[in-house]
Amino acid sequence: MTVQMIFLAFFGGAAVWFGVVVFRTHSMVRSALALLFSQTAIGAMFLVMQAEFLGVLQIMMMATEMSVMAIFMVMFMMDPGGMGKMDMTHQKRLSLWAGGIGLLAALLLVWLPDWSPVALSVPGAHEQAADLGRELLGRSMFIFQSAGLTILTAMIAATMVAIVPNAEQGK
Amino acid sequence: MIVELLIALSVGAGLFGVGLYGALSQTNLVMIVMGVELILAAALVNLVAFWRYLHPDEPAGQMFVLIVMAVMAVEMAVAFGIAIARFRVRGSVEMEEARELKG
Numbered sequence: 589m590t591v592q593m594i595f596l597a598f599f600g601g602a603a604v605w606f607g608v609v610v611f612r613t614h615s616m617v618r619s620a621l622a623l624l625f626s627q628t629a630i631g632a633m634f635l636v637m638q639a640e641f642l643g644v645l646q647i648m649m650m651a652t653e654m655s656v657m658a659i660f661m662v663m664f665m666m667d668p669g670g671m672g673k674m675d676m677t678h679q680k681r682l683s684l685w686a687g688g689i690g691l692l693a694a695l696l697l698v699w700l701p702d703w704s705p706v707a708l709s710v711p712g713a714h715e716q717a718a719d720l721g722r723e724l725l726g727r728s729m730f731i732f733q734s735a736g737l738t739i740l741t742a743m744i745a746a747t748m749v750a751i752v753p754n755a756e757q758g759k
Numbered sequence: 760m761i762v763e764l765l766i767a768l769s770v771g772a773g774l775f776g777v778g779l780y781g782a783l784s785q786t787n788l789v790m791i792v793m794g795v796e797l798i799l800a801a802a803l804v805n806l807v808a809f810w811r812y813l814h815p816d817e818p819a820g821q822m823f824v825l826i827v828m829a830v831m832a833v834e835m836a837v838a839f840g841i842a843i844a845r846f847r848v849r850g851s852v853e854m855e856e857a858r859e860l861k862g
Contacts, residue, residue: 687781
């Protein structure tokens with residue numbers, strides 16, 4: 589058993605456990621924090637898998653994203669603290685079956701194929717970042733620019749949907 | 760090394776199962792978004808694991824991770840835009856009360 593295996597299992601277990609906590613707690617703020625911990629554990633898994641740039645990016649991005657989510661939770665929920673223990677679920681049995689079948693199908697796909705040969709080493713962090721930069725500004729530039737354009741479109745769309753129309757403002 | 764790959768992919772499977780349960784079972788829009796975020800996180804874990812253990816010399820694997828992260832950000836921005844519009848009109852983001860959105 590290697591150190592990498594132990595850390596991978598530890599952070600992976602933490603990511604799944606906090607993912608479960610997201611839907612088990614009644615407090616919405618706790619849900620957002622549990623999702624933040626889950627995403628941070630995933631970032632730690634990336635670091636264990638020697639993808640340093642992606643690991644740090646994941647932790648930084650998700651910390652911001654989940655903080656925004658926690659603010660929205662407090663804004664929109666009738667009971668953000670979960671003191672009333674409101675049940676906000678429906679079709680629970682169907683969802684459990686769907687989640688269980690999805691999990692089993694994914695596990696079968698993971699455990700049945702023969703994945704060998706497995707790479708033993710990865711390029712160093714500097715080389716990885718340089719390779720990724722060359723990939724983004726070379727062969728995959730069109731895909732990368734499309735992602736940027738999509739984000740811009742989503743920002744404009746989200747703002748347009750969220751702002752109050754002039755006709756309503758006058759009322 | 761094969762065990763590490765299997766651990767990482769199994770974690771991805773676990774996150775997918777939990778996310779699917781959450782996205783289907785929750786009635787609140789923000790909670791549904793959390794479920795979808797977990798499903799996308801499962802995709803991220805799988806992509807990094809495939810890059811690390813199968814094709815470490817291929818930076819396109821890391822590039823796909825950035826694309827999925829962009830998708831996560833876009834999904835959240837649009838969902839919150841809809842949530843604000845919905846909250847303004849109805850005073851709630853409960854999806855049980857949004858049956859008129861069904862086509």
